[in-house]
Amino acid sequence: MKKFTILLPLFLGGLFFAQTKADSLEFKKISDEILTNGQAYNNLHQLTKDIGHRLSGSEAYEKATKWAYEKLKEAGADKVWYQDVMVPVWERGKESLQIKSGKNSWKSLNMLSIGNTEGTGGKDLEGEIIYVKSLEDLDKMNEADVKGKIVFFNYPFNQTFISTGQAYGDAGKYRFSAASHVAAKGGKAMIIRSLSSAFDDVPHTGTQTYDTKYAKIPAVCIGVKSADELENTLKTQKVFAKLNSNCGMKGEKLTHSVIGELTGKKDQSVIAVGGHLDSWDVGEGASDDGAGVVQSIEVLRTFKKLNIPNNHTIRVICFANEENGARGAAKYAEVAKEKNEKHIFGLESDSGGFAPRGFGLVMNDEKRNEVKSWSALFFPYGIYDFSKKYAGTDVEPLGDLGTPTGELAPDSARYFDIHHTNEDTFEKVNRRELLSGASAMTQLIYMIDKNW
Amino acid sequence: MKKFTILLPLFLGGLFFAQTKADSLEFKKISDEILTNGQAYNNLHQLTKDIGHRLSGSEAYEKATKWAYEKLKEAGADKVWYQDVMVPVWERGKESLQIKSGKNSWKSLNMLSIGNTEGTGGKDLEGEIIYVKSLEDLDKMNEADVKGKIVFFNYPFNQTFISTGQAYGDAGKYRFSAASHVAAKGGKAMIIRSLSSAFDDVPHTGTQTYDTKYAKIPAVCIGVKSADELENTLKTQKVFAKLNSNCGMKGEKLTHSVIGELTGKKDQSVIAVGGHLDSWDVGEGASDDGAGVVQSIEVLRTFKKLNIPNNHTIRVICFANEENGARGAAKYAEVAKEKNEKHIFGLESDSGGFAPRGFGLVMNDEKRNEVKSWSALFFPYGIYDFSKKYAGTDVEPLGDLGTPTGELAPDSARYFDIHHTNEDTFEKVNRRELLSGASAMTQLIYMIDKNW
Known part of the structure; x- marks a missing residue:
């Protein structure tokens, strides 16, 4: 039996080698x-x-x-x-987002409505922006503090993940599902930092899903630069937004x-x-x-x-x-x-x-x-x-x-x-x-x- | 001894594991x-x-x-x-390359003189372009067929190499040293296809070295598109070049x-x-x-x-x-x-x-x-x-x-x-x-x- 057990692997090894060579040539x-x-x-x-x-x-x-x-x-x-x-x-249609703080005049931001979102029906939606650090923080807030406000999240891409897909997954909930959390607390619109690995001012759209228990509020994304500036401004003063969009499901x-x-x-x-x-x-x-x-x-x-x-x-x-x-x-x-x-x-x-x-x-x-x-x-x-x-x-x-x-x-x-x-x-x-x-x-x- | 020989690898293995973990954290x-x-x-x-x-x-x-x-x-x-x-x-200075075939008027090509090359001293250098398939072919040619001509090589990047560095090495001699081979046969200038993995018309410069036994003739590169067009034109008609450049060692x-x-x-x-x-x-x-x-x-x-x-x-x-x-x-x-x-x-x-x-x-x-x-x-x-x-x-x-x-x-x-x-x-x-x-x-x- 010993002879056989030695020869069989050799034979199989030979076959394996010939096949691997043929595959390598095909590759x-x-x-x-x-x-x-x-x-x-x-x-x-x-x-x-x-x-x-x-x-x-x-x-x-x-x-x-x-x-x-x-x-x-x-x-x-x-x-x-x-x-x-x-x-x-x-359909997206026309859309614009302006912000205003202190005695400054309205300033337009690069923005995109998040996909599958309902817009403002072409009318101006105005309100005060409040910065909320995380979805978890929002969920813990009192309705009275959110009601009638425009909630702003600035959750960044985690640059330390080697796979950017992992960072996208990590930040994804702010685009995928946060709008309904905002609506659940009575917020009337949502602005988020784009899901982006870059440090520019380009807004990134993408899909979201409403929880049908709550109002389908408008939700938009802005570029990373604008988002950081907005967070910074909100540390010292009130900021108001004027959003106008035609988007919606048809x-x-x-x-x-x-x-x-x-x-x-x-x-x-x-x-x-x-x-x-x-x-x-x-x-x-x-x-x-x-x-x-x-x-x-x-x-x-x-x-x-x-x-x-x-x-x-x-x-x-x-x-x-x-x-x-x-x-x-x-x-x-x-x-x-x-x-x-x-x-x-x-x-x-x-x-x-x-x-x-x-x-x-x-x-x-x-x-x-x-x-x-x-x-x-x-x-x-x-x-x-x-x-x-x-x-x-x-x-x-x-x-x-x-x-x-x-x-x-x-x-x-x-x-x-x-x-x-x-x-x-x-x-x-x-x-x-x-x-x-x-x-x-x-x-x-x-x-x-x-x-x- | 048996116990010792089992424990030593375990001990070393443990050390190795602890070190690897520390290194992994540092990474x-x-x-x-x-x-x-x-x-x-x-x-x-x-x-x-x-x-x-x-x-x-x-x-x-x-x-x-x-x-x-x-x-x-x-x-x-x-x-x-x-x-x-x-x-x-x-120094590069001003440079231009024009070509002309049949009854067409002169046409400018995107070009760059190859680095370390001597130019035409600001004067027009005119001559007939001859296409030579390879450096090996040139080396076998009769001087009479090259003398006074402008030699053109169109050796392509080998796209099948997975490492583009390998393709660069393969095509490199046309830029590095071909000018002196041309001069050795009496050619008065050289035009080469750029060492490029792209399919655009962007010329790529780079260094070359003259063999001091021969004349330091001007040598220029053109984009891949122009090179293919030139090779194609030369199949059916004569093409003349007018080169003017100021470059040279200072x-x-x-x-x-x-x-x-x-x-x-x-x-x-x-x-x-x-x-x-x-x-x-x-x-x-x-x-x-x-x-x-x-x-x-x-x-x-x-x-x-x-x-x-x-x-x-x-x-x-x-x-x-x-x-x-x-x-x-x-x-x-x-x-x-x-x-x-x-x-x-x-x-x-x-x-x-x-x-x-x-x-x-x-x-x-x-x-x-x-x-x-x-x-x-x-x-x-x-x-x-x-x-x-x-x-x-x-x-x-x-x-x-x-x-x-x-x-x-x-x-x-x-x-x-x-x-x-x-x-x-x-x-x-x-x-x-x-x-x-x-x-x-x-x-x-x-x-x-x-x-x-």
Whole structure:
């Protein structure tokens, strides 16, 4: 038996070595193809410059769905279709915020209404601003001290977190849900410091949800500089605000996610990869999430171009409505469940087209360890981190059905400088960084397609 | 004995664990201090906006030396001094390049003379352009086919290399030394495609060296787009060039490197860390190498601010003349040798203030493995790659004296898009990326100071 137990590992070792070599060559082919012939950067230019920002429900979003349909065809999809999604329609309209202290005249601030917020109906809403240090402090305050006031939070991004996503999560509640806490105490509007890693005066919008038990009060964000100045002024004097905005929910609308696939050669089980096609209604939606859309299309294009024989169906989903409802994601999983489509993996790119460093993974330990066992193949491409346990918002509903999911994890330094702002433009995306991310995604999907 | 051999590793393991925990806490303190109170970004703003580009020998470089002296004082150096360095003085002056084909009129191209090049003395130099595919092809050509011509090379950056530094090295000879090959065959000027990873029309300057056996012919670079257009035009018709430039060497000048240190608490052996204070005479020298200078000053500031008891002397060197002579580096090593100063490590940052990924290291295997054994401490900060075997140009002469050396290895995607161009500005540097690099450098120097 001894001889056998020595030979078997040698034999398996030999097989392992030969396979690893073949995979390593395929990784190089994928990287070479994308870094030299990749279309993702040019496609992003079209999406951002020809269409621009595209909140779901808008005309621009409709244009984007047609564009995505054509791009998936062009990339070589066997089949492309629209998936119906009913989305909330939120419109910003005109908006302004002015403040006044002492004998000074009114001064305009750079501002954006928080998404999904109701505005002032085009009338001036005036009131005294009160600074409240934290949501916890607010919850402890007497109603009499808040009633009729405009509550101002200046909770900063924690710069010491290495992942800016962690800092975003930490400060997130001020945008996501604080307005209803203010309303619960009788406050009539809310102003918050933007969720931003930068130190400029650019306001960052984003979604929020009202607790329907309370009044739907207007909620706006201002830039970091203005927020610090305002906090400072409030230390010594009263400050009044005049807010005027037209924003609000305008019902619902039928629109679409756009889906294209390369049909599986061995079976019809699905590897899903996507980004969200919608964006906030500012900037160009380049990093959030034009990048993820064009990278996902690039995965399909590369499989087709290199003639990689995909065992399973590689399906690209350009999701509708991630930003203010995530209805596209919910609908996709609902249909997959109805049709009893087996999904073996769901991957999203929604953290910007920055230099890739790894993948967040949500799956059992066995699968995770299998992915980690491929690390040496990824290392030469700067992909080394498989430790994070998260996946994109749009593949979460698939995860809830038991599908292993993940998200491209690019370097996080720059994303929250421009996230949900007028600065989220094509110019902030670097060609090589974007393409490297697409390459890493294609490499991971190649391995999963082959081994799962 | 058995008991002893079991207990000893346990005891050592416990010590190791306690040390690692202490180091891990120190790493966090360093990172927190730099990400929240770091001065590198503000300092870079001063250097780039108040002074701007600063080729050594220029007035701006003199200003920069005074600025660096003050910054090192401000950072808390025990001692700051100027080190004399005699540098070559190269001046660009006016320059223009026009081309003409068929019946078209003269057309101006974006161009830069290659650094250290002699110009046309302000007179028009006219001639026919011939496209030569490679330096190897040129070397095989007959003199008669080159004589009196303007040789044009269009050797592209190899986009498939994951490290853009490798692509720069691969294409480098066209800028570094090709002019003399052209002159050797009787060519009267040279035009090259810029060493660039981008696909724009921005010319990238940089240094070159003449072989003194041949005529010092003018040599210029043009942007990638213009280069491709020119190659294309030359396939079907003759193209003539009219070059006019004033550039040239204007003797030598005495200037300085600027040095500051925290004197060692245990001994006077030196850990050197630096960047080069000079830059090319275009843009603002932000990524090359303002970033390295302000990061190195940040290392000293952080040791001082956190009161980290440095065993050895931590010495920051703002080197003169890296770009067109590397005289500051040579002089520093010469003086170190003369004074018999023991150097235990030399680190440079000269690959841009982009998100750090690791360190290039030039040292024996024992030392390298010791640094690698610290990997787990660095991993949470995105620092994972200790595999590269290079060090900065300015610490190479220290390496020649037997000192272990290294270089911060940031992500390489964006550096060669802007390297040596008018685009190398403050705006291309991200605050968190720059500070993260400074933090990684401080962490590495902390470990080396403690263990070597």
